[in-house]
Amino acid sequence: MTGTVSGTRVPTGVGIRSIGVCLPEREVTNAQLVERFDTSDAWMRERLGITGRRTAGPDEFTSDLALGAFEDACKRAAVDPASVDLLICCTFTPDHMSPAVATLVLRKAQVHGVPGFDVNAGGCAGGLFALDVGHKYVESGQYGRVAVVVADTVSRLNDPDDRTQHAIFGDGAACYLLERCTGSPGIGRTLLGTDPERYFTAYIERVAGEGRLNRFSGTNVTRMDGRGVKDFALSVLPGFVDEVVGAAGVTLDELRLIVTHQANPTLVREVVRRLGQPADKAVIVADRYGNTSGSSVVIALAEAERTGRLTPGDKVLLLGFGAGMSYGGTVVHWCGGENFPQREW
Template sequence: MEIRHATITAIGTFVPEKRLTNYDLEQMVDTSDEWIVQRTGIRERRISAPHEYTSDLCAAAVRDLMRRYGKSVNDVDMIIAATSTPDFPFPSTASLLQHKLGVSPSTGAMDVSAACAGFVYGLHLANGLIASGLHRKILVVGGETLTKITDYTDRTTCVLFGDGAGAVLIERDERRSSFLSSRLSTEGSGGAHVYQTRIANRINGVELIDKQLLVQNGREVFKWAVRTVPEGVREVLSNASLDLGQVDWFVPHSANLRMIEPICERLGLPPERALYSLEYFGNTSAATIPLALDLGIRAGKIRQGDLALLYGFGSGLVQAGMLVRLELDPEIEPPFPL
């Protein structure tokens, strides 16, 4: 029987040029740099230009991947775009990327809507599609322009969100696999804790605030994540017959540093083994995990062969965890200008 493996062979990222600092936010709402840093760990976030959309950020991340790793994407046979802020409800962001990147029309293209777990969902799908023999070369992209749906009159949420994108190329490999184990979970009963209204105005009988902007009950999301994510992490490890001591890096969704800290504490994990992207990019939802991975690569922290446990969680309420072995070229890229 032929054994098919899927391997991550390249990564690329992109963030817009414009910065929104905590000091800028002090001029917009009743807040302060000290308050924001103390409660979130965020110092600034990147803001897309008025005519710069999610597909633009995603395409730039793929071009970064191509430049750094010498990869071509015109023969990709599937594009998976994870986003909660697509340019349009339809056509899909993935189909827009096919055109922007000059990918062969014979490719498949689909969007994944799993909020902050979207990128890991995309990896999960790509691994399955390649392992099954259906596909050979897949682009997985996580990108957001959350600032376009952020309510800048709400001081509890507007300090959190930023824009950015990250992309990985996953290819068939007869010798090795990047993917060791995964775990998904869904608690749809918590859907009203993080949402953006569109057609419907009720979730599970709960009346929603109808302003088509991002609405979040931060306290409830925090309690849910801190209570359930450690259990999910242990399940991912158990599925691979490994323990946390064998993992080099924990890469959780960069929602809030004050959320990551108690998760690490409950896991018994030293905080220095967690990688996150929120300090200078804010919460970029589906983009936080690839941005954190690339920051680790650029800083020389992640080395070839390292094990990383990726864990996304967010609106739905959904979770997606995955244990991956990173075999990326260890050559260090210049760091982002932070």
């Protein structure tokens, strides 16, 4: 899409004005896991590339992390949370089955008169599926400023006896703040995919309690075929990435960074290698935070921007994949403050 400024046609689009992040303070180190499980620090470092992960405290819920990320995004953009026109929350670990976590975030933020709803994109692919939802609402012109929060307390679903899950998963939240941008295409076309034949590669099983017949009651436990996830990532994603960059009209070599879902650092590095790209294009945060599900790609994107690895005008590939198996990708032209026009009230 293009607009006209002083007779000159300039690109316009939907851009990411800011990203907020909220991580629990509580860290679970490799040493702590060694005390609980038959594992070793060397195994976690060498096989997974993880040295620590953050997990929510007993009184810390998905809505609390979501609120922190939302408020951080607004603060970084220097806007009032009440100025948001729509709030979308992507999660599969809601505080309650109903109403939406987005409603609780608005309540805790004391924001009124703003609609909010949840989407469940099946976990780790949520950072791309939810971005596409928010993008389309801004692109349609129906809403001018949309907050897209991706948040989960996924560690609470760990199988108590599965050392690998405890080593991999952490909790966290991140928030895209989306607005119209000028002078840049902003977020490109997002491609999405789902392979239902791999449904049971990674899923959450509800284990009914004793005497419970209601399928909505019981304990939720993660079930994951780690080898299956790896095989999917290495066999499907390279071809899919070719489709994404082709749809964006760019080449892999033009990309400043490749920001993928943080399944684990070892797999992230291997995906980038299989794409034929230099290792320094990868952004790694799971070594310190663990796999935070859908928010992981957003947290990694935020770190790239905050550490100066991503500057206005750069092109960055965002790639999410996870349970389902579902996957999504887009190329984002990174915007700066000058790309967002003054909002009229």
